[in-house]
Amino acid sequence: GTSADRLVLTNPTGDNGSAAIYxxxxxxxxxxxxxxxxLTSFDxxxxxxxxxxxxxxxxxVRIDQSQxxxxxxxxxxxxxxxxxxxxxxxxxxxxxxxxFGIFAWRTSTxxxxxxxxxxxxxxxxxxxxxxxxxxxxxxxxxxxxxMMYARGSHAVIALANQANTKLYLNGSTVAAGIRLGxxxxxxxxxxxxxxxxxxxxxxxxxxxxxxxxATAATQTYAALATGDGAVYIDRDRNNTPTSIVMxxxxxxxxxYSQAKGTVYSRDAIIETRAPQSNGARADSTGALVxxxxxITTLADQSxxxxxxxxxxxxxxxxxxxxxxxxxxxxxxxxxxAEGGAKLALDGSTNLVPAAGSNVSGVGSAVLSASGAGxxxxxxxxASALLIGMTQDTTGVNNFGALxxxxxxxxxxxxxxxxxxxxxxxxxxxxxxxxxxATGAGSHTVVDTASFLDxxxxxxxxxxxxLAGAGTTTLGASELVTGVGTGSAQADTVYSGVITGxxxxxxxxxxxxxxxxxxxxxxxxxxxxxxxxxxxAGATQAYSAASPHVTLANGLLDLDGFSxxxxxxTNAGMTRLMQTGSGLPTKATQIPPSTTITTTGDYVSQGGxxxxxxxxxxxxxxxxxxxxxxxxxxxxxxxxxxxxxGGAGALTTAKxxxxxxxxxADSPAGAFVLAAPxxxxxxxxxxx
Numbered sequence: 001g002t003s004a005d006r007l008v009l010t011n012p013t014g015d016n017g018s019a020a021i022y023x024x025x026x027x028x029x030x031x032x033x034x035x036x037x038x039l040t041s042f043d044x045x046x047x048x049x050x051x052x053x054x055x056x057x058x059x060x061v062r063i064d065q066s067q068x069x070x071x072x073x074x075x076x077x078x079x080x081x082x083x084x085x086x087x088x089x090x091x092x093x094x095x096x097x098x099x100f101g102i103f104a105w106r107t108s109t110x111x112x113x114x115x116x117x118x119x120x121x122x123x124x125x126x127x128x129x130x131x132x133x134x135x136x137x138x139x140x141x142x143x144x145x146x147m148m149y150a151r152g153s154h155a156v157i158a159l160a161n162q163a164n165t166k167l168y169l170n171g172s173t174v175a176a177g178i179r180l181g182x183x184x185x186x187x188x189x190x191x192x193x194x195x196x197x198x199x200x201x202x203x204x205x206x207x208x209x210x211x212x213x214a215t216a217a218t219q220t221y222a223a224l225a226t227g228d229g230a231v232y233i234d235r236d237r238n239n240t241p242t243s244i245v246m247x248x249x250x251x252x253x254x255x256y257s258q259a260k261g262t263v264y265s266r267d268a269i270i271e272t273r274a275p276q277s278n279g280a281r282a283d284s285t286g287a288l289v290x291x292x293x294x295i296t297t298l299a300d301q302s303x304x305x306x307x308x309x310x311x312x313x314x315x316x317x318x319x320x321x322x323x324x325x326x327x328x329x330x331x332x333x334x335x336x337a338e339g340g341a342k343l344a345l346d347g348s349t350n351l352v353p354a355a356g357s358n359v360s361g362v363g364s365a366v367l368s369a370s371g372a373g374x375x376x377x378x379x380x381x382a383s384a385l386l387i388g389m390t391q392d393t394t395g396v397n398n399f400g401a402l403x404x405x406x407x408x409x410x411x412x413x414x415x416x417x418x419x420x421x422x423x424x425x426x427x428x429x430x431x432x433x434x435x436x437a438t439g440a441g442s443h444t445v446v447d448t449a450s451f452l453d454x455x456x457x458x459x460x461x462x463x464x465x466l467a468g469a470g471t472t473t474l475g476a477s478e479l480v481t482g483v484g485t486g487s488a489q490a491d492t493v494y495s496g497v498i499t500g501x502x503x504x505x506x507x508x509x510x511x512x513x514x515x516x517x518x519x520x521x522x523x524x525x526x527x528x529x530x531x532x533x534x535x536a537g538a539t540q541a542y543s544a545a546s547p548h549v550t551l552a553n554g555l556l557d558l559d560g561f562s563x564x565x566x567x568x569t570n571a572g573m574t575r576l577m578q579t580g581s582g583l584p585t586k587a588t589q590i591p592p593s594t595t596i597t598t599t600g601d602y603v604s605q606g607g608x609x610x611x612x613x614x615x616x617x618x619x620x621x622x623x624x625x626x627x628x629x630x631x632x633x634x635x636x637x638x639x640x641x642x643x644x645g646g647a648g649a650l651t652t653a654k655x656x657x658x659x660x661x662x663x664a665d666s667p668a669g670a671f672v673l674a675a676p677x678x679x680x681x682x683x684x685x686x687x
Contacts, residue, residue: 177248474503482509
């Protein structure tokens with residue numbers, strides 16, 4: 001044909017496998033230009049068929065496959081056959097399995113440039129896919145600078161299946177789950193300005209992704225590698241990147257690898273707009289090799305990159321650069337391991353998301369590990385997760401790391417959370433190990449039946465704040481709360497268990513309060529309040545096995561709940577009286593009776609002891625300190641008395657007990673009153 005007078009071939013007849021253009025054997029070569037091929041009636045017809053080293057070279061060919069039956073292949077190369085296309089249009093309406101635009105099979109080759117391949121079909125059988133282009137059984141397919149569109153469910157733009165099979169997609173435009181121009185009847189003459197192209201609701205052409213209209217498509221993929229096959233996505237020779245837009249109703253991933261298949265993608269611009277539609281996913285021993293991609297997911301439960309299953313892998317390949325990952329929907333994580341998958345982030349492999357990455361949906365995390373055996377491991381080389389990657393840094397909506405369902409996020413030696421909030425829930429575990437691992441600035445939530453484990457840390461582990469009802473395992477390490485400014489919150493409550501042989505707890509948050517309400521804390525290392533306050537929210541919330549220390553700016557606040565500790569060194573403030581509801585009167589508070597008891601010594605280092613006392617006659621109710629060891633005095637403790645409803649009365653016997661020392665040594669002058677107590681004209685002094 002010519003540009004003015006095209007050659008038209010219509011409906012080859014015969015058995016399944018009939019073709020409009022057919023070449024076979026080594027010497028066979030078909031060449032065509034300005035050819036229209038219309039396949040509108042026969043079930044199983046091929047447009048162009050190259051068999052047994054047969055070759056076809058086509059330019060400006062338009063193929064319309066409008067029959068909605070089974071086993072339709074627009075272009076097929078088989079047993080070493082070769083197909084070459086340029087500036088052509090291929091539109092396929094396959095409704096069932098074995099419907100392909102370009103199909104290279106059994107060590108064959110197909111190559112298309114500057115063309116459009118569109119799939120209008122909508123298969124209804126789950127697991128039976130149609131593909132714009134497919135390479136199988138050791139074949140190669142390459143498509144450059146082309147447009148690939150799919151409208152219906154179970155469609156794959158680029159499919160590579162079986163060992164030694166490769167499919168290349170370079171500098172092309174890909175979109176799936178979008179409305180495409182169609183014909184009212186299979187036998188209608190197509191309007192090639194619209195047919196197979198993206199259109200709006202009125203079937204008018206749209207110029208770009210902003211105008212795409214979603215269909216009800218599900219389970220579609222831009223690239224699928226399976227059975228040891230490989231899909232390669234890259235820039236073209238003009239340095240133009242491949243762009244991918246996934247729409248439809250749900251479950252429409254851009255990149256998908258499974259069953260030992262591998263998807264390689266470099267510098268692609270990827271966007272998914274439907275729920276449960278990931279930027280890149282690997283399961284069932286699939287592999288992803290990703291570098292320099294821009295991945296954006298806009299809907300709920302749509303991860304940037306997700307590994308599913310113990311045999312999956314993620315790497316960055318040669319000459320890697322970091323991927324930029326942005327998620328906008330709820331429960332949409334930047335990087336996720338689930339189903340026993342292992343995700344290792346090492347800065348040397350550039351798998352840590354690039355600057356400009358961001359998660360903003362409710363319940364979304366930069367890193368997520370979900371399910372028993374699933375792990376995300378952050379190495380020292382990976383360094384900080386940028387706090388800018390979470391839209392909300394307080395943990396109300398977003399997290400730097402989320403471990404749930406038995407999953408584990410592990411920060412190794414030297415790794416940092418960068419101040420992002422951390423969450424362990426439904427059996428998940430947050431781990432800090434080695435030297436220098438830190439969560440400084442990170443608000444850390446450990447939910448019921450979930451875990452924070454620092455037993456493997458060889459240097460103190462800092463976090464911003466601690467909340468939740470789970471278990472914190474110190475081992476022999478030290479947990480330092482209240483450090484940094486990132487997502488740290490002013491006041492938090494922890495009702496869980498803190499345990500560990502020799503483990504230490506240090507609160508270092510200026511103007512911050514950590515309230516402990518769990519009653520099973522049993523760690524034996526020192527509890528140090530450097531700044532801020534460590535408050536009791538229940539009787540015996542402090543570990544009875546732990547020596548407690550208050551430094552000059554620290555407050556040990558019992559707030560009306562009696563506690564036993566191994567020993568107490570007081571250079572700051574120890575406050576026994578109830579203050580959580582303000583300064584109560586006798587009518588609104590139970591009589592003061594809070595006791596702090598040391599099984600060992602009390603070391604006075606110039607701190608203060610704040611107690612409430614009903615200033616009355618002998619034996620009136622009072623908060624008190626009970627020391628079962630000795631009192632060691634390096635600087636006197638100042639006792640601040642607050643009268644709680646006492647009217648004043650004469651004491652004639654032993655007075656009101658405020659400090660009881662049961663040990664052998666209690667030096668004179670170890671305790672002094674800040675000021676005498678006054679009530680009803682009576683003055684109370686310390687004897």
